[in-house]
Amino acid sequence: MAELRSFKIDFPDKLLIQLCHYKQKSNWDCGISCVLMVLPRIYRESLLKHLPDVCKVEGFNKSTWTIDLCYLLKKYNVQHKFYTITLGIHPGYSRSSFYRHILSKDEERVKKRFAAAKQNGISVRKKSLKMQQILDHLKNGPAILLTNANLLFCDICKTNRLTSELRKCFPWPITYQGHYVVLCGYNCINNKVYYRNPSLSDRVCVMSSNDLEHARKSYGTDEDIILIYS
Numbered sequence: 611m612a613e614l615r616s617f618k619i620d621f622p623d624k625l626l627i628q629l630c631h632y633k634q635k636s637n638w639d640c641g642i643s644c645v646l647m648v649l650p651r652i653y654r655e656s657l658l659k660h661l662p663d664v665c666k667v668e669g670f671n672k673s674t675w676t677i678d679l680c681y682l683l684k685k686y687n688v689q690h691k692f693y694t695i696t697l698g699i700h701p702g703y704s705r706s707s708f709y710r711h712i713l714s715k716d717e718e719r720v721k722k723r724f725a726a727a728k729q730n731g732i733s734v735r736k737k738s739l740k741m742q743q744i745l746d747h748l749k750n751g752p753a754i755l756l757t758n759a760n761l762l763f764c765d766i767c768k769t770n771r772l773t774s775e776l777r778k779c780f781p782w783p784i785t786y787q788g789h790y791v792v793l794c795g796y797n798c799i800n801n802k803v804y805y806r807n808p809s810l811s812d813r814v815c816v817m818s819s820n821d822l823e824h825a826r827k828s829y830g831t832d833e834d835i836i837l838i839y840s
Contacts, residue, residue: 623797623798623799624795624796624797624798624799625748625749625795625796626794626795626804626814627748627751627752627794627795629647629648629752629792629794629806630646630647630651630654631647631806631808631811631812631813632646632647632654632808633808633809633810633811633812634808634809636672638672638673638674639674639808640789640790640791640808640809641674641675641676641678641679641754641790642661642665642670642674642679642682643790643808644679644754644790644791644792644806644808645657645679645682645683645754646658647752647792647806647808648683648688648751648752648754648792648838648840649686649688650686650688653686653687653688656686657682657686664682664685668681668682668685669719671715671716671719673712673715673716675716675720675723676692676694676754676756676832676834676836677692677720677723677724677727677732677734678719678720678723679754679790679836680692680727680732680734680836681723681730681732683836683838684730684731684732688838688839688840689838689839690733690836690837690838690839691733691735691836691837691839692727692732692733692734692735692834692835692836692837693735693736693737693738693739693833693834693835693836693837694734694735694736694737694832694833694834694835695736695737695738695832695833696736696832697724697734697736698720698721698724699713699717699720699721700832703830706786706830707785707786708786708787708788708830709830738833739833739835741819741822741823744793744835744837745796747837748793748794748795748796750837750838750839750840751837751838751839751840752792752793752794752838752840753792753793753835753836753837753838754790754791754792754793754835754836754838755790755791755792755793755805755822755826755834755835756788756789756790756826756831756832756833756834756835757788757789757790757791757822757825757826757828757831758786758787758788758789758824758825758826758828758830758831759787759788759789759809759825760785760786760787760828761821761824761825761828762789762791762807762815762817762825763817763818763821764807764815764816764817765802765816765817765818766813766814766815766816767810767813767815786828786829786830788830788831789807789809790808791805791806791807791808791815792805792806792808793805793822794806794814795814796819797816801818801819801820802816802817802818802819803816803817803818803819803822804816805817805822
């Protein structure tokens with residue numbers, strides 16, 4: 611992949627979006643935690659106050675898919691666009707140790723939500739985004755990415771693969787671990803990107819754009835990304 615400094619972007623070489631960090635409470639709510647980070651304060655407080663009821667109404671059942679996060683963002687009037695390479699559920703996931711135990715309870719909801727997305731005003735496009743397109747977007751707002759947690763790395767806090775803090779959230783042995791993070795900036799000069807990891811305490815993590823590409827394009831992620839317009 612080309613280094614960030616070679617990308618033709620029409621704003622400064624460095625960008626960092628300030629966000630209110632929110633740490634996940636359990637092994638399944640990283641996506642909701644990412645949504646909390648990108649919500650305006652008044653909506654964040656409302657969601658936190660009514661979170662159990664909202665989860666029940668939305669039918670999350672202690673597991674969320676990217677399409678669920680889109681419905682949640684829509685609920686709070688956050689403009690966004692969802693890009694993925696799989697509309698619905700990849701047929702191969704029935705053989706995945708990560709997905710096998712949740713498909714039985716989530717499959718019907720997820721398929722219905724994809725089918726009803728357009729009529730509910732949710733923009734879903736089947737498309738693989740390039741890194742330059744993602745960076746170009748950051749001038750408009752952050753992005754929520756589905757990644758393989760095993761491939762996440764931070765140059766600052768030295769979290770690599772599944773750290774001891776992150777591993778506590780996942781009790782079963784895994785090769786792929788779906789995990790949402792919020793992309794919030796970049797530095798073209800040293801080829802780094804900035805992100806917030808909801809499994810960790812308040813901090814901005816840094817990793818190379820090449821490593822992020824591996825993490826977000828790992829089999830199991832469907833290259834899911836939600837571009838937020840703030």
